[in-house]
Amino acid sequence: MKKYIYTIVLSTLLWSCGGSGGDSPDPEPENNAPNIPTLVYPSANLLCIDNSIEFKWNAATDPDDDPVTYQIQIAKDNQFTQIVQSVSNTSTVKLFSLEKGVAYYWRVSAKDNKNLASAYSTVNSFYTEGEGVSNYLPFSPEIVAPTLNATVTETSTILEWNASDVDNDPLSFDVYFGTAKTPTTIVASNQTAKTFNVNVTGGTSYYWKIVVKDDKGGETIGQVWNFKTD
Numbered sequence: 001m002k003k004y005i006y007t008i009v010l011s012t013l014l015w016s017c018g019g020s021g022g023d024s025p026d027p028e029p030e031n032n033a034p035n036i037p038t039l040v041y042p043s044a045n046l047l048c049i050d051n052s053i054e055f056k057w058n059a060a061t062d063p064d065d066d067p068v069t070y071q072i073q074i075a076k077d078n079q080f081t082q083i084v085q086s087v088s089n090t091s092t093v094k095l096f097s098l099e100k101g102v103a104y105y106w107r108v109s110a111k112d113n114k115n116l117a118s119a120y121s122t123v124n125s126f127y128t129e130g131e132g133v134s135n136y137l138p139f140s141p142e143i144v145a146p147t148l149n150a151t152v153t154e155t156s157t158i159l160e161w162n163a164s165d166v167d168n169d170p171l172s173f174d175v176y177f178g179t180a181k182t183p184t185t186i187v188a189s190n191q192t193a194k195t196f197n198v199n200v201t202g203g204t205s206y207y208w209k210i211v212v213k214d215d216k217g218g219e220t221i222g223q224v225w226n227f228k229t230d
Helices: 002-018
Strands: 039-041 046-048 052-057 068-075 083-089 093-097 103-112 124-128 142-145 150-152 156-162 171-178 186-191 195-199 205-214 219-221 225-229
Touching: 039 103, 052 068, 083 093, 156 171, 171 195, 186 195
Parallel strands: 046 124, 150 225
Antiparallel strands: 039 052, 052 093, 068 083, 068 103, 103 124, 142 156, 156 195, 171 186, 171 205, 205 219, 205 225
C-alpha cells in the first residue's frame, strides 16, 4: 500500500514539474518590412553637369528596429529593363560614375536583415551633360491611362501620358495605336496635348506607344503599352 501511494505522489510531482508536455513554443514575432525610402538627389528631371554623381536618399525606418540596407538601381529606361547599376549599400549616399550625355532613371528600396524589403521608391529621371551637346533628347514618356494591362469596359477610352525635357523645350507627340503588338499606325502626329481619344471594340487587345519630339529635332521613342477590352 505504501509503495502504491509513493508511486502516485511521484507521478503527481513529475506531472506538475514537467507540465502536460503539449505546450507549443511561443510563435516567432511577425517581421515587418522597412518603409519606402524617399529620393533626394539627383532630383527629378535634373541636368547633371558632371557624370560622377553622389546619389542621396532619406533613411528608411524599420518597425522592428532591424538593421537596414538599401538597393540602388540606375537604368537607361523608366521601366528598368536596361539596368546599368544595381548595388546594395548600408548608408544613404553612394557615388557612381556614369556615361556622359545619357538620360538615366533611378530608384531605391530598403531591406532588413531578415531579407524583407520595401517596395521601390518613386523614380527620378536625370541627364548627364555630354561633351559639346547643345540639345538633349526628351525623357521617355510615362504611362498614365489606361494603366498597363488594364481592362477597358467602355467603347472608347482616352490614352494619357506624361513627358518632360531637361532643356524645357516645347514637346510634340506622335501616337501609334492598333491591335498589332508592335503598333505601326500613326493615329495622331505632332500634337501638343498629352491625351488622345480612341474608339475600341470589345474582347480585343490593343497596343500603343508615344514618340516624344522636341523643337530641335530630338526624338525619343517610348515603349509599347497595352490594354484589353471587356
